[in-house]
Amino acid sequence: MTVINTIRGIGHRIINAVWRIGVAARFFFLTLLYSGNSFRRFHLIIKELFSSGVMSLIIIIVAGLFVGMVLGLQGYETLKRYGSESALGVMVALGLVRELGPVMAALLFASRAGSAMTAEIGLMKATEQISAMEMMAVNPIARIVAPRFWAGVISMPLLAALFSAVGIFGGYLVGVVQIGVDEGSFWSQMQAAVDFREDILNGVIKSLVFGTVVTLIALFEGFDAPPTAEGVSGATTRTVVTSSLAILMLDFVLTAIMFRGA
Amino acid sequence: MPLPALVEIRDLNFTYDKRPVLQGINMTFPRGKLVAIMGLSGCGKTTLLRHIGGALKPNRGHVRMDGQIMHELSQAGLYAMRRKMGMLFQFGALFTDMSVYDNVAFQMREHTDLPEDIIHSLVIMKLNAVGLRGAQNMMPSELSGGMARRVALARTVALDPMLIMYDEPFAGLDPISLSVIGDLIRRLNDALGATSIIVTHDIQESLKIVDYVYFMANGVIVAEGTPDELRASDTDFVRQFMHGEMDGPVPFHYPGADYRLDLNLRA
Numbered sequence: 001m002t003v004i005n006t007i008r009g010i011g012h013r014i015i016n017a018v019w020r021i022g023v024a025a026r027f028f029f030l031t032l033l034y035s036g037n038s039f040r041r042f043h044l045i046i047k048e049l050f051s052s053g054v055m056s057l058i059i060i061i062v063a064g065l066f067v068g069m070v071l072g073l074q075g076y077e078t079l080k081r082y083g084s085e086s087a088l089g090v091m092v093a094l095g096l097v098r099e100l101g102p103v104m105a106a107l108l109f110a111s112r113a114g115s116a117m118t119a120e121i122g123l124m125k126a127t128e129q130i131s132a133m134e135m136m137a138v139n140p141i142a143r144i145v146a147p148r149f150w151a152g153v154i155s156m157p158l159l160a161a162l163f164s165a166v167g168i169f170g171g172y173l174v175g176v177v178q179i180g181v182d183e184g185s186f187w188s189q190m191q192a193a194v195d196f197r198e199d200i201l202n203g204v205i206k207s208l209v210f211g212t213v214v215t216l217i218a219l220f221e222g223f224d225a226p227p228t229a230e231g232v233s234g235a236t237t238r239t240v241v242t243s244s245l246a247i248l249m250l251d252f253v254l255t256a257i258m259f260r261g262a
Numbered sequence: 263m264p265l266p267a268l269v270e271i272r273d274l275n276f277t278y279d280k281r282p283v284l285q286g287i288n289m290t291f292p293r294g295k296l297v298a299i300m301g302l303s304g305c306g307k308t309t310l311l312r313h314i315g316g317a318l319k320p321n322r323g324h325v326r327m328d329g330q331i332m333h334e335l336s337q338a339g340l341y342a343m344r345r346k347m348g349m350l351f352q353f354g355a356l357f358t359d360m361s362v363y364d365n366v367a368f369q370m371r372e373h374t375d376l377p378e379d380i381i382h383s384l385v386i387m388k389l390n391a392v393g394l395r396g397a398q399n400m401m402p403s404e405l406s407g408g409m410a411r412r413v414a415l416a417r418t419v420a421l422d423p424m425l426i427m428y429d430e431p432f433a434g435l436d437p438i439s440l441s442v443i444g445d446l447i448r449r450l451n452d453a454l455g456a457t458s459i460i461v462t463h464d465i466q467e468s469l470k471i472v473d474y475v476y477f478m479a480n481g482v483i484v485a486e487g488t489p490d491e492l493r494a495s496d497t498d499f500v501r502q503f504m505h506g507e508m509d510g511p512v513p514f515h516y517p518g519a520d521y522r523l524d525l526n527l528r529a
Contacts, residue, residue: 127355131317132351132355135344137341137344138368138372139341
């Protein structure tokens with residue numbers, strides 16, 4: 001009996017997981033379907049851009065600066081062994097634009113804006129605000145979810161770009177100002193080696209994908225959260241954990257597609 | 263010839279997770295009247311309200327609102343019907359990221375193309391009707407429970423609905439707020455010419471304002487009548503409910519094993 005119960009339990013979990021993926025896919029489809037209203041009333045997106053994008057600026061700038069400074073220090077120590085200190089600018093820029101900018105910005109976005117979105121929507125559900133909206137004949141996916149979704153998709157590449165820019169400045173501060181790498185070669189080699197399409201555009205595509213996935217996970221978890229304190233806290237945790245894992249896995253997939261053999 | 267009732271419920275049955283919640287409910291809500299649905303917690307009152315609002319589909323029977331069967335409506339049809347309704351939730355359900363003013367203006371902005379100066383006048387009039395014109399710039403977190411309920415009431419009647427539903431409007435209110443809300447419910451119903459349904463277990467306050475009462479227990483109607491008829495009723499359930507008696511048709515003890523067995527005593 002114990003074996004049968006274990007198998008039954010596993011089967012039940014698998015069915016639930018597949019069911020949830022289906023519900024999430026339907027949620028994504030409905031979000032896209034009801035997005036028209038958000039673009040007609042763009043002020044709704046702007047309001048959410050402020051809370052998810054602008055309010056994330058401080059954490060992105062501070063984290064970007066320190067990551068860039070660490071890259072500058074580590075990069076210098078490694079490149080010095082091969083007498084290539086002048087390539088520090090290239091190393092810092094490519095590392096940030098291709099990888100660390102999109103990935104770190106998405107991880108920070110998930111933990112700050114994503115968790116806030118989940119908690120806010122989960123609490124709206126727990127306090128019957130979403131039911132009230134439905135009873136007022138206002139579609140909550142069109143009114144609550146879609147503006148937040150597009151705000152996340154729009155703000156993510158901008159935050160990633162800012163992260164990379166501030167990170168490069170951090171690398172410059174450490175490499176050029178503190179250690180004394182030649183400023184001319186720092187910038188000129190960076191300019192020569194960083195390709196707009198191969199590096200910058202691919203980085204932007206990555207951050208767009210991350211923005212879509214993270215925002216969708218955050219909104220779905222909030223909308224699907226049981227309307228209790230425990231339910232909302234569990235959903236917030238799931239947002240951060242699932243988003244972080246999704247970002248790292250997708251980063252590998254996208255990197256393999258974009259930069260293989262390049 | 264009088265107009266047909268605004269809401270008619272016929273043979274409504276609803277089962278949740280194999281448990282029958284509503285069984286063969288028949289109710290009529292005439293236009294312009296204020297009708298209360300009373301009963302113990304968990305007897306199916308709120309589920310019934312959700313059927314009237316079209317949020318749930320019955321297993322059998324139907325709710326007919328203004329000539330249309332609710333569960334047969336498409337989403338567009340349901341939303342069109344809901345524009346004729348207003349619902350006051352138990353704790354107000356005000357949008358916490360909006361001010362009092364914006365909460366009341368919400369439906370006007372969503373469903374009409376009215377210019378902002380007209381919306382302003384309407385919002386101020388609605389807030390004045392509930393006595394909270396002076397609180398228009400406050401946020402929901404700054405309001406007391408009674409004030410929040412009054413703002414929610416102003417929001418509920420923002421588009422002058424035909425049908426107003428109240429889910430436990432008196433829950434958790436102090437005596438003054440309770441009396442104010444009760445008075446407002448009656449006055450707004452009459453001023454708007456609306457039909458109101460109140461789900462509540464506050465007997466004293468609701469009997470003062472309603473025209474008719476349905477008593478529910480375990481998903482069925484156990485008594486109905488005007489407030490005077492119910493006050494004079496000698497039905498056991500009504501008497502127990504009206505006078506808050508501890509034991510009666512609704513037992514004090516939840517069903518369980520033999521008391522002696524639970525105390526580990528030999529029978």
